[in-house]
Amino acid sequence: MESLSVDEVLTTTRAVRRRLDLSRPVERSLLRECLAIALQAPSGGNDQGWHFVVVTDPSIRAALADRFRRGAVEYAQRTVRPPRPSRPRSDAERAARRRVMGSAGYLFEHLHEVPALVVACVDGRVENLELVDQATAFGSILPAVWSFMLAARARGLGSSWTTVHLMVEEEVAQLLGIPVSEVTQVALVPVAHTVGADFKPAARRDVDDVVHWDHW
Secondary structure: OOOOOHHHHHHHOOEOOOOEOOOOOOOHHHHHHHHHHHOOOOOHHHOOOEEEEEEOOHHHHHHHHHHHHHHHHHHHOOOOOOOOOOOOOOHHHHHHHHHHHHHHHHHHHHHHHOOEEEEEEEEOOOOOOOHHHHHHHHOOOHHHHHHHHHHHHHOOEEEOOEOHHHHHHHHHHHHHOOOOOOEEEEEEEEEEEEOOOOOOOOOOOOHHHHOOOOOO
């Protein structure tokens, strides 16, 4: 890949689903490079409680994808949901959301074919902690996951941040040997070489719509 600037990597690292190359393996050396970069991310108290389970074995990928799909169905069927933004959506935003849902459906069907699935985890359980401690825990792993995805983009790899497998976290933990009472899973990231590399910045809200200077 032609070398990308920092700004280009930051603005063109997209959630890649349809354009993952399902026929080409991802070299372990590339994954190790991306993970080594991820470990330079900050963590609370410099505890470095990161863990990444990298799944490339086809049979385990298939079993993990099956649990992902079951989690996705449970997620879609929930009766209690977090509140969504109440601001009106533009036609362009609604169209973009339909495209996202379509590509998510594609990943749902083809996840088992993605050559590498990375499950990111952090030491400890967070569900019963106070908000400040939850924020510290998630803030000690999510930057590392994003750094991994940025490093992957810089090396011609595509990825996508997914979380629906957390609906069946214990089943995933049992499959992968993760000590669920001691470790919290936070994301499942499919990784593959991309079909083409011409990713562009996405349409986003204007910065003045979301920035509050000195007070809300």
